[in-house]
Amino acid sequence: MGRAYKVVILGGGVAAGYAALEFVKHGINRGDLCIISAESVPPYERPALSKGFLLPEGAVRLPAFHTCVGVGEERLTPKWYKEHGIELVLGTEIVAADLTRKTLLTAAMETISFQILIIATGARVLRLEEFGVTRADAQNIYYLRDVNDATKLLEAMILLKGGKAVVIGGGYIGMECAAALVTNGVPVTMVFPESHCMARLFTPQIATFYEDYYTSKGVVFIKGTVMSAFESNQNGKVFSIALSSIDNYFGFSFIVWSDDSLKP
Incomplete structure (x- = not known):
């Protein structure tokens, strides 16, 4: 029993x-x-x-x-x-x-x-594999949903300070992750398909205020585009990301995948 x-x-x-x-x-x-x-x-x-x-x-x-x-x-x-x-x-x-x-x-x-x-x-976080993204199991792709995720992200920020990060997603969690990364000395590029950050909540005018502030802290915004592929090395770590509307690659030391979309 x-x-x-x-x-x-x-x-x-x-x-x-x-x-x-x-x-x-x-x-x-x-x-x-x-x-x-x-x-x-x-x-x-x-x-x-x-x-x-x-x-x-x-x-x-x-x-x-x-x-x-x-x-x-x-x-x-x-x-x-x-x-x-x-x-x-x-x-x-x-x-x-x-x-x-x-x-x-x-x-x-x-x-x-x-x-x-x-x-x-x-709810649970949507994972890259669900979108058919190749190499989505790379060691340096991070999510943020629970305390274990946060611990792993914090450890990565400490180990890779001075490297670069890409945050995929311009919603609430993406913005907060970007703020945490730059505060910890990690340069950040944010990539999202909308025309401005937090498009579901912010008007363009409010978004501009926040984007200008983030830019002053070193965050780079790439808007109106989506990630199309990763390139990884023999150690199973992603070192570049391809965007669908941009021909060149952006190198980085580790990547944060962040999306406010949750699947029940």
Whole structure:
């Protein structure tokens, strides 16, 4: 027999943390609530990853940004969950759900039963392979979605300071990644197909203000074009990128792939 709970929250993102706090406020009994997450840490405020986490000075680390500090509530650390009798099943992938029998099956073949299931899996980042991009598995292509991604990006910035980076995507995360890179001493070129940055939110006038500021910090914008191919070396690292509307290649030491589009 596997474990059984009254309420199971499937997913360990921001929603799970805030939901747990509300359950505690409404007096859920110890042992009745379980959070299952593929991540190895309890829920945290994800926006911190593209902000304080990547700063060269005064950087923030967990547990500083566990939920629910985003709205001024208490910080839900592992100790908090333990004190309130909430089970954290971390580093766990669910491979099957039987809604009739009210059971979940983990990748380790453990069965977890529930009376109420809250699905809060959030979204995942789109990866280059899904667009049919060749050499998308190169070692120096980075994404930013979770704390592991942020850690890898930070390590790369430290190791490759003085190199160059290309940020693919001109949305919110792309802009914040570019800011973090130049702040850490890494020259950045931003590539995106729109006519200005954050096209879904900014008017051309607002975008111009931000682009001018970024340009003053050394960021180069290449707009109205898309990446068409990578060129990698024998070590499996990308060293140049081809753009569909430009004939020449742009060399760099590592690349950040960043796109605000998320697939549920």
